Amino acid sequence: MNIEKSMIATEIEEVALIALHEWHSLISTGQIKKVRDKAQVIVDKCKSLLKDIELGEIPEKCNKALILGILFRGLQDFIDLSETINPPNWKNEPSLIEKAWIQMWDCKERIEYASHFYNERILDWVLRKIDSLEQDFLANFGTGLYSSPEILIKREICSICNNDFRSCEHISGGIYNGLRCVSIPQDFELRSVSIVEVPEDPRCRIWPWQLKEGENKVIDTCIMTAFRLDDFMNELDEKD
Numbered sequence: 509m510n511i512e513k514s515m516i517a518t519e520i521e522e523v524a525l526i527a528l529h530e531w532h533s534l535i536s537t538g539q540i541k542k543v544r545d546k547a548q549v550i551v552d553k554c555k556s557l558l559k560d561i562e563l564g565e566i567p568e569k570c571n572k573a574l575i576l577g578i579l580f581r582g583l584q585d586f587i588d589l590s591e592t593i594n595p596p597n598w599k600n601e602p603s604l605i606e607k608a609w610i611q612m613w614d615c616k617e618r619i620e621y622a623s624h625f626y627n628e629r630i631l632d633w634v635l636r637k638i639d640s641l642e643q644d645f646l647a648n649f650g651t652g653l654y655s656s657p658e659i660l661i662k663r664e665i666c667s668i669c670n671n672d673f674r675s676c677e678h679i680s681g682g683i684y685n686g687l688r689c690v691s692i693p694q695d696f697e698l699r700s701v702s703i704v705e706v707p708e709d710p711r712c713r714i715w716p717w718q719l720k721e722g723e724n725k726v727i728d729t730c731i732m733t734a735f736r737l738d739d740f741m742n743e744l745d746e747k748d
Contacts, residue, residue, distance in 0.1 A: 520557055520569065524550050524576045525628075531583060532630045535590075544587050550580040551740055558686045558741070570686025575625050578737050582618030585611055586634055593641070599648055602717045610711050612641055614735060621737055653714045654707035655731045662695040688738055701731050709733055 527550050534543045554577030558570060589611040598604040616638045623631045664673045668684050673691040682689045703714065711733045718729045736742070 520553060520576065521572050523553065524580070525626075528579075528583075528628060528630055532633070535587070540587065540591070544584070547580045547583045547587065551577055551584070554580070555740060567685045571683045574683055574686045574688065574738060574741075575622060577740055578618050579622035579626065579631075581738075581740050582615050582622060583634070585615035585618060586637070589615055589641075602715065605649070606713075606715060608641075609645065609713060610733075612638060612645075613711050616642075617735075618737055649715075651705065653703050653705060654710065655712045655714060655727075655729055656702045656704045656707055657731050658699040658702065659693075660697045660699050661693050662697070664691040664693045667692055690736075709735070711735065 527546055531543055531546045534546060554573040557573040558577070589608060592598065592604055592608045592611060595601070595604065598608065616635070619631055619634050619638070623635070665671060666673045666676045666678050667690045668678045668687055669676050673680075678684060678689045680689055680691060707713075709732065712730050714727055714729045718727055720728055
């Protein structure tokens with residue numbers, strides 16, 4: 509590994525944690541443009557490290573870059589969410605309600621994930637804000653109903669080794685050389701869609717205004733999402 513790569517890998521965590529405290533100071537004073545730029549800089553640094561360092565070269569640093577990328581991607585979600593709920597009448601606008609609900613869960617899952625690795629009070633502060641908003645949703649719109657698809661998966665492979673997910677040695681959700689292990693369905697069939705109170709994916713909420721009136725009532729709603737904690741990695745794939 510060349511010296512430049514080694515320095516980037518060594519410094520990424522230190523730079524990111526300093527940026528995290530700067531991010532909090534900026535958002536506390538309402539400097540949204542600077543907050544957004546600060547988060548994007550760290551996401552870009554993490555992308556660059558994960559793209560430029562060869563697989564297995566410095567796995568520990570790649571793992572940290574992935575976690576920090578997820579963390580700052582979650583902070584971007586928080587910024588987007590804050591802007592969505594900024595209009596005083598956002599609770600009267602179906603499009604803003606749906607948008608805020610999804611952004612809230614994206615942010616919550618990413619920050620909760622990162623908090624397992626970094627015990628930072630700023631992350632606790634973000635999660636308290638998210639929990640408060642979630643309680644606000646429940647108070648205004650109730651617990652809600654959700655769509656839940658039944659999918660028959662005949663075959664799935666591991667995102668790390670591309671082997672059968674049931675027999676490979678990798679653990680779902682684990683990080684290996686800067687990559688998260690997930691199962692990738694290869695042969696699947698949608699069997700049915702149920703309406704449930706406790707969903708696997710809370711983003712698939714059914715809102716009252718999505719019910720289309722008529723002779724045959726139709727619910728125009730989402731039945732599944734493609735959310736990934738590390739979706740910023742998709743952008744790397746698109747550029748390559």
